[in-house]
Amino acid sequence: MINLIKIAVRNLFRYKRRTILTSSLIAFGVVLVIVFGGLAISFKTQMVGVITNTALGDLQVHKKGYVESIDNLPLNISLSDSEYADVERSLKAMPEIAAYSPRIKFGAMISNYVQTSNIRLTAIYPELESNTLPDLIKRIKSDIGDKKNFLKQGEILVPENLMKGLSLKVGDEIVLIATNKDGSVNGIPVRIAAMMENVLGPSGKDGYIHIADAMSLLRMEKPEIIEVAIKLKQFDQLGKVHENLKKALSQQPTQKEVHTWEQLSPFASIARIVDLLILVVKFILISIVLVSVLNIMTMSVYERISEIGTIAAIGTRPSRILTMFLMEGFTMGLLSNFIGVLVGVGVLLLMDTTSINFTFGQMNVTLAPDIPYSEILLTTVIVMLVSIFASLQPAYKASRMEPVDALGHV
Amino acid sequence: MSLIKLENVKKIYQTGEIPVTALNEISFTIERQTFVSFIGPSGSGKSTILNLIGSLDKPTSGNVIVDNVNVATLDRSNAAMFRGSTIGFVFQNFNLIPVLSVYENVEYPLLLIKQIPVSERRERIHSLLEKVGMIDYRNKYPNQISGGQKQRVAIARALVTNPKIVLADEPTANLDHKTAFKVITIMHEMQKTFGTTFIFSTHDPKIVGEAEIIYTLEDGAIVNQEIKQKG
Ligand SMILES: Nc1ncnc2c1ncn2[C@@H]1O[C@H](COP(=O)(O)OP(=O)(O)O)[C@@H](O)[C@H]1O
């Protein structure tokens, strides 16, 4: 075996220029996958993190039919006191759930007594909300003293775009006007506590008020909860918890619906496109390896026909000749992959030290790609397997040569 | 029992329209520990005979028995193993493996036979390289040595597995006369030292004198057999 590897390596270095050229091509493909994979995965995790930790949560529960008409922010598709109690009971029974936060969502008018505009509001219990969305306070742009109690009764957090549009300042008194589900209009004065950074997707440009204020604005006797945002202890349990929660809620007398962030956010499709792109890059790599290894191995076999005849004549069995050429293709792939991984990881580390910033839909994203270990492993396995696969045909051809004919070939 | 026995061997090459009869019903035997030569003009069938004995090729009809094995019955893999253990080859174009050093070229056939311990392997290679006068060149590569030197290495390679037979098809065709003669002399010495049966072919009457038994071929038939006194 060691002897076969030795012969394979020496044969590769026999045609240095050709080997280096092919090797660089494969290495380039590997670098492409690693760098692109690293960037894309880092971008995805950051974006998903922003969306689930500052806006949507991991899962959301609504009364059946709400998400269908979510654009209208209907107030009548809400959970009654007893329905919300049922939901709470189910949530508390699931150990995978870290926190949850009930919300009332509605559309309102915001007025600074001079100008009026529309606003989407999310009414929350600040403590529950920040337990569920740990990074929500990071979106608060203005200086707020008490991070725990970031929103008191009588206060509002206004999204950036409205602050600018209505030339509002922190501390300003404004009026919120809303129509409740029976059609009666009401207004309350609130004070601007802080400005919120906009993020991508639904609830990304919502204002936040206290549930108590929402109740008085909408003239509710008891909170009529529209949605419950849920945070999991471990994000990778999303699918399982989603299923279990659906099952648990379906046992209850009235129908509820559970959605994952993916079903609620337009970013989920962007994430899928990113995944698809990674896949495309991998296919490019596979084609590069396939074509270049097949090419170099075919050349190798045709250049060495009389050598193959010699080793066959002096007693090398066909199976060993096959192994010898497979080993050569495999070594080629292994070597190129090694170089590619080194360069790829190097590029990623370089990017980490320079940390590239860019804005994605009003969000500031810093690309500090992690080394995508699983991608590297997968890429290595792909390159190995494809190199062997691409060598199969030429190697088989070599092993099937008749020694007499091969010897006679000059 | 003779080491090699050919019975009514016919070899017809079927390429294109006209079949070529390379060997026409030839029969002969070769005994152990002899130094045999086939001489004849180009196309007379020398290579065909050696290829049949070497189990590189199969007869169209007739039997080729080598060391009690009918070579026609061997499949590719078994034929390779048979060659590896029973036969050594020396080629006209030397055919050393270019990526292996002189030492490694001689070692190569031994690596195909698993059961030889490393120390014995080293000893055998060293002693053979010494005998053919190439020990000082053991770390050189084939492209760094001359044709005559290559052929000496090839002789060492052919002998390293202690084969019963060494086949050399026109081993001197690419060498000048003086070198050719030296190579044949070394082959004869080795034959005497190891008791191996050496069979070589040539079209050069000047170097055939070293052989003990000389078969003359013409158009695929043996036209003359000369047996000299063993010396
Ligand atoms: N592979 C082959 N295909 C067709 N004809 C061949 C082949 N090998 C040898 N011959 C023919 O068989 C005859 C004997 O060839 P060969 O044994 O090579 O002769 P020698 O080695 O004495 O020159 C020649 O006529 C040659 O043309």
Ligand SMILES: [Mg+2]
């Ligand atoms: Mg010939």
